[in-house]
Amino acid sequence: MEYITLNNGIKMPIVGTGTNTYGKENKDYNGALTNEIPELVTALELGYRSIDAAISYRNEELVGGILAESSVPREELFITTKIPAREEYVSSKESTRAAIDNSLKNFQTDYLDLLLIHAPIEDKEQLKNTWKVFEEYYEAGKLKAIGVSNFRKNHLDELKEFAKVKPAVNQIQINLKEKNEDLLALLQDEGITPVAWGPMKTEAHQQELLDEIGKAYDKSGAQVLLKYQIQRGVVVIPKSHNRANQAANLDLFDFELTAADVEKIENL
């Protein structure tokens, strides 16, 4: 595993696993919760240590239970979760504190590695109050890093007006369909680590070219796609319900894409 160092010195695995459909009927985001996540058990066995969770996914307690029961020591895990930008969670400092305390309980831990605001909070006062609570828990050591998700430049600018602690991460959609190049460049300029959600999404013609590029490295198109992102400093959190794909998505550290192949991917 390779790590990326966040702007506060904390190291984050450059590949993690998403969890948004884990433990749900029909692998459906809105599906009823089942009481098991064999894919997460497999992910831990295969070597995943960074787990991307969220309160909105409804499965935090289940994910947390599996992590707590696993033989992987807490200090090896990198647990991310997210506070929804909804009244219930951000209408007051008390509601944000209660949400964080509940997530700590769900993960049976006394600290989270990374907490994100899941989406922009349009009300400025609520945004400020939420971030101030994040900073409070950060200063207390209960959050090792704090950040945001789905923030555009204007949202980041608003946050800057009062933030004492700069966001360590912005988790945004980055894939070959939604390249988000301008925002990505801004984040990298400002020292905010980009984390790509939905990294596997491609158009059919793009997939064909990725598969073609992969042949020279004895890798699949999916592996080429993930390698392209991590090679340029983008953290990826692909989600898979399939053991072979989970293994493939971690098997990225024994090859390097040539500049010519990177250019081909950039031009897709």
Ligand SMILES: NC(=O)c1ccc[n+]([C@@H]2O[C@H](COP(=O)([O-])OP(=O)(O)OC[C@H]3O[C@@H](n4cnc5c(N)ncnc54)[C@H](OP(=O)(O)O)[C@@H]3O)[C@@H](O)[C@H]2O)c1
């Ligand atoms: N912050 C946000 O607003 C936000 C929004 C969306 C998602 N997320 C996070 O990002 C994570 C990842 O995004 P995502 O789940 O939307 O999509 P994703 O990881 O881009 O794509 C998942 C799909 O890719 C397939 N796949 C994975 N590895 C593969 C491989 N090696 N070869 C072929 N197919 C492969 C999976 O199928 P199989 O199961 O068959 O492998 C699954 O259908 C989520 O789980 C969640 O944690 C965050």
